[in-house]
Amino acid sequence: MAKVRLSGTITGAHDPHRSTRAKLLYLLYDAGWDIYNSNGDQRITLSNIEKKITEADGFVFTPGASLEDMFKAVSVFVGYQTLDKHLRGKPTVILNSDGSWDPFYGVLGHLHKLGTIKQEFREFLLSADTPESVLTTLTGAWQTGVPDAGREKIEDSMMPQVVDEPPPSHLLGNVCVFCSATLEEESYLSDGESVGRAIARAGFGCISGAGKSGIMGAVVKGSVDAGGWTGGSNVPHIIELEGLPKGLSSFWLRPDIYTRMEVMIEHSNAFVIMPGGAGTFQELLALMIFRQQGNPLMQDKPVVIYNRQNRNGIGFWDPLIDLLDGVCQPGEFVVATEMEDILPAIQSRLPQVVSNAS
Template sequence: MLGTEDPGRAVRARLLYLLFGAGWDIYNSNGDQIITLSNIERKIVEADCFVFTPGATLEDMFKAISIFVGYQTLDQHLSGKPTVILNTDFSWDPFFSVLDHLNKMGTIKQDHRDFLLTAGTPEAVLETLELVREKGVPDPGRHKIGEAKGTSFDTPIPTDYVGNVCVFCSATLEDPAYLADGRELGRLLAVNRLGCVSGAGRSGIMGAVVEGSVGAGGWTAGSNVPHIIELEGLPDGLSSFWLRPDIYTRMEVMIENSNAFVIFPGGAGTVQELLALMIFKRQENELMAGKPVVIFNRPNAAGVRFWDPLIDLLSGMCQPGDFVVANELADILPAITSGLAKREAVPV
């Protein structure tokens, strides 16, 4: 809300007027319903649909990608609930470009246009909402592979460990070269006395990172939620596991228990997690105080760097130093240790 000179003010006012007139009750239209990492799942449960307005912010993008991840992972609380983005100022285009790129890279299987529906006018928003309520939300094409077995447990981290590194990455990408990099990163963390924290998925790069750390005798922890465990399973050999009820408290416990973060090749969930880190940094949240974030911008066989569109998006919305980019696997550990050393040097 940027005052009377806000170029999106009129179109937002028109949208709210039409929604209210059509019988919709509205959350957050004037900032009266603050949505945070700890209560976003409750807002999703309470809502019947989701509408995003022009003037996309990091927070808006985080919420939109969170809903998309919920569709992907068969979150029952999103069943049949439409999402519409009013993109009259084209401010959402860079975000859509990231999703298109990840679809081409193979980490997003669905077409985001089927789930995050766009509208060019406030009137079209209402028409789209009614259409989706009649036809429903598309099937994301994922199926459960088992039951959500598992309970939380903790093994103390060894006293000689330097800290914990959280690796956010894909649980679906099965390219052998990417999996090999994941195993090697897990191994490097273990031999350098760094704990490995992950989303505790058994498949894809996530499973490979855990495998590499466990295989090298490292302390390896993770968090997951029941409906995602049913899709991906749990890896073997975890030292600690934190079962959580939703993806937001899952992220929170991973952030709380980590001193640094590596963003490996991933999909919508990895974008969601990185945006959460950037929002916390901008808010100067104590959960992210001094914690380095390293984006592994790995080139594929064709020389296309994995995170270029996302880095371009963040460069215009984040502060210098919020993250660093590693273009090669060998650059990740030095970036982590340098970031941890800077954090230790800051007086308390």
């Protein structure tokens, strides 16, 4: 029988979403679906999320969207975008009867307008208003399949050569830049090179998702051209879509995007969120979840969101910052609206000159 994975956690007998979940369980089970996480007590981590995705045949997200729920939903979408074979043909439905998913959809809609999300995301993350419509939507999507993401491979499937040059002892630490690998507008690429160059000149190593294209490739180029140490991580099926940049000092090949994120976080002392798409949204949510869980991988590591302003004063990340303001505590991240403010924001928040041993 097909298996569907439910999101969400029921906090007790008086949880307002308990009856909705009970109705969902009945309808899905009665229609022939087996159900993972029926009690809402399974935790998803970067280490196990790929396994959880692999073992399910479809996904249903429930009302009461939490930071963790949104991370899981955008992770599924990123999997669709990057042609993850483990998501092939597996539909996703979001029950948004309480409107708690509206800010999440708002971020994706904003990024779609800006061009960093090319796909019509609502065709992949299907919305439903009632438990009954969840069943109808899920059944229909199970029969018709998931839409094509419209991407093609640019590299063959040969494994890249792994390089591992340790950071030099004089580095103050490593700054990780999360950003778009598809945005090719010249002014954004110039920003990427400037950030990579500034990181190197300030005495930091530069870590990225090791993509050759877009802002990500520009960041690496800026760091390499300035003589900086550069590290990065990527996975085989994304390398086939985006290629690898030249000049990486260290490269960590990982089997999935979640262990890729984990190794990048582990090797970094600070984070910059540049303009990006669903993947950058996903990565920032992972940082915030780690921070709220007290994960030692995020201890004393500042997160700076570069909220690039357009000519009308609208920030690239305005909807995302609004979303985070509703679920994060003050100080969990800082916003910079000017390029020259990014490095000072990092330097002023690092507890001390850090060792490159991390």
